[in-house]
Amino acid sequence: MGERQIAVFFPYRKRKDGAHEFFLQRRDAVAPVHANMYSLFGGGIEGIETPVEALKREVWEELRYVPSNAHYLALCGTGYGAFFVFIEEVASDFELHIDIREGVGGRFFTYDEMCDVRDISPIARVVTESTYWYLSSLKDSRIVSK
Numbered sequence: 001m002g003e004r005q006i007a008v009f010f011p012y013r014k015r016k017d018g019a020h021e022f023f024l025q026r027r028d029a030v031a032p033v034h035a036n037m038y039s040l041f042g043g044g045i046e047g048i049e050t051p052v053e054a055l056k057r058e059v060w061e062e063l064r065y066v067p068s069n070a071h072y073l074a075l076c077g078t079g080y081g082a083f084f085v086f087i088e089e090v091a092s093d094f095e096l097h098i099d100i101r102e103g104v105g106g107r108f109f110t111y112d113e114m115c116d117v118r119d120i121s122p123i124a125r126v127v128t129e130s131t132y133w134y135l136s137s138l139k140d141s142r143i144v145s146k
Contacts, residue, residue: 004081007054008042009067010127011090012135013108020135021108022128023094024120025062028104033080038107039121040083051084064099074130078123085127087134 011023024038033039041062045054051072059065070086077083091097100106111132114120120128 003077005045005051005054005084006042006081007045007051007058007084007086008040008123008127009055009059009063009070010040010073010085010087010131011094012087012131013090013092013094015092015110019110020132021110022114022131023090023106023108024114024124024128025100025103026105026107027121031103034121034124037119037121037124038109038117039124040127041102041106042083044081045084051086055084055086062100062102064101065097073127073134076123076126076130080123083123083127085130087131 012020014020025041027034027037027039029035041059042055043058045051049057055070056067059067067086067088070088073085073087075082075084109117109128111128114125114128
């Protein structure tokens with residue numbers, strides 16, 4: 001059948017000082033994968049769903065939130081599955097607009113904070129680092145006109 005396909009949602013926001021913060025889910029003790037760790041929101045693509053359809057369904061189930069401007073970032077493969085990563089810049093008061101239905105909460109981390117935390121899943125580390133460098137490249141890019 002092939003490896004499991006998973007759509008994940010990675011919200012981020014920009015602070016007034018210009019640093020980005022990334023929102024991760026705190027999984028509970030009975031989670032089948034990454035128990036008691038910070039990880040990503042999302043889940044398996046079912047049947048004939050597209051990654052975008054699975055993303056919208058999973059985010060609604062887990063956060064009672066509808067992504068309005070999610071962008072596909074990358075496909076990350078691991079021994080567990082293929083992760084279709086979608087990122088979205090969210091408002092500074094994002095926490096007021098969600099209702100976390102899975103796990104035991106969520107938290108924003110800066111990239112530097114995330115590097116110091118031990119209980120972050122390997123896939124969340126890879127996605128955070130990739131998103132951090134992607135956003136940094138946008139900030140630092142220069143458009144040259146002729």
